[in-house]
Amino acid sequence: MKIKLAKIKNLVYEKDNYINTNYTGLAKLIYFFNHKLLELGFSKKIYNKHIIEIGGGAQPHIHYMDIKNISSYTIVDSIKYKKNILLLKKKYKNIKFNFIDYRKKIEKKKLY
16 A cells, blocks of 8 residues: 555644654654754854744744753744743743744835
C-alpha cells in the first residue's frame, strides 16, 4: 500500500495531537537534544535579546534557552496557540511576549 506524504501528515497531526506526536517517548528525547544543539556556539550575551520564533506556539524554544538576556519574545503561529502566551508570561515575568497569527495579513504601512 502506497501512502502519499500529505496523507501521512494528516494522520500524524489528526485531532491536534502535535504535542503527543512529537514530545513523548523517543521523539521527546530527540527533540530535547535538537533544541539544545541549536544553542551551541552562540554568545548568549548578544544573540538572544529579541527573539522571533516561527511556528513555536505548541512548544516554544524558550524552554530550552538561557533567558537572562531576553527582552522580548515573539511567536508567529496559528491563533489556536495564542492562549499559550499567557502561560509564558506567568513563567517568564521579565520578558515581553508577543503573538502574531500567521494567517492574518500584515498591513503595509508607508515609511516616512
